[in-house]
Amino acid sequence: MDQLNNYLFISAILFSLGVFGVMTRRNGIAVLMGVELILNSANLNFVAFSRFGGMNLDGHIFGLIVIVLAAAEAAVALAIVINIYNNLNTINVDEASTMKE
Amino acid sequence: MAEMLFWLIAALTIASAAMVVLNNQLLYSAIALLFTLFGVAGLYIYLWADFIAGVQLLVYIGGINVLIIFGIMLTNRISSIRLSQTNVQQGVGGVVSFWLLILVSMVITKTPWYQTTSAEPSSTVREVGTLLMTKYILPFEAISLLLLGALIGAALLSREAS
Numbered sequence: 001m002d003q004l005n006n007y008l009f010i011s012a013i014l015f016s017l018g019v020f021g022v023m024t025r026r027n028g029i030a031v032l033m034g035v036e037l038i039l040n041s042a043n044l045n046f047v048a049f050s051r052f053g054g055m056n057l058d059g060h061i062f063g064l065i066v067i068v069l070a071a072a073e074a075a076v077a078l079a080i081v082i083n084i085y086n087n088l089n090t091i092n093v094d095e096a097s098t099m100k101e
Numbered sequence: 102m103a104e105m106l107f108w109l110i111a112a113l114t115i116a117s118a119a120m121v122v123l124n125n126q127l128l129y130s131a132i133a134l135l136f137t138l139f140g141v142a143g144l145y146i147y148l149w150a151d152f153i154a155g156v157q158l159l160v161y162i163g164g165i166n167v168l169i170i171f172g173i174m175l176t177n178r179i180s181s182i183r184l185s186q187t188n189v190q191q192g193v194g195g196v197v198s199f200w201l202l203i204l205v206s207m208v209i210t211k212t213p214w215y216q217t218t219s220a221e222p223s224s225t226v227r228e229v230g231t232l233l234m235t236k237y238i239l240p241f242e243a244i245s246l247l248l249l250g251a252l253i254g255a256a257l258l259s260r261e262a263s
Contacts, residue, residue: 029172044141050150057232079256
């Protein structure tokens with residue numbers, strides 16, 4: 001728990017799981033969940049480097065801004081997903097491939 | 102004791118993250134995402150980032166995860182909730198992300214990271230607040246503008262077309 005590498009490995013595993021989710025999921029919301037995993041892994045890295053680089057709080061500010069960006073992204077993405085569902089009656093990203101109805 | 106709890110939290114985080122991407126039922130994935138976010142908040146506490154951990158609990162678990170569960174419930178017919186959730190690229194995706202993990206792990210072990218020791222602060226809230234109001238005032242204002250834009254945009258997008 002006092003080793004930088006432990007946190008970096010946890011974050012790397014989270015990142016690759018998130019990439020796997022983004023690449024293989026069909027459902028738009030599931031893809032969004034993969035993106036959340038990736039954002040969390042990046043955030044964990046920011047805070048870990050801040051802790052082991054002499055408790056420099058700049059990393060915490062980056063982490064805060066990433067969390068706020070994730071909130072904005074989730075709100076807009078879900079609005080888009082619900083719109084796609086209303087128009088095409090599916091939210092599978094491989095089926096919703098047309099630019100107009 | 103603290104060491105054991107750390108590994109427990111790490112295992113919980115990774116196991117539920119695997120559930121998020123592998124489970125066939127979307128709602129279970131969303132619940133597993135909740136545990137992942139909870140585990141990451143625990144790791145933040147181990148990293149002495151109490152304020153970030155609180156924000157993670159409030160914004161991620163209280164906001165984003167609830168939003169995702171709403172989205173799942175609004176966009177799924179009950180009959181379609183058990184359909185296959187993965188596309189044909191599962192094999193390729195698995196190989197690519199596994200190699201990504203190997204590559205990143207090699208980078209982590211081979212790089213001599215800059216590290217210094219420091220004393221544990223009693224609380225980071227005051228320092229983070231001071232930084233947000235002095236050094237990072239411009240990003241702070243920009244992010245609040247972005248949130249306003251996202252709010253208006255999401256309301257505009259999801260409203261009924263008149």
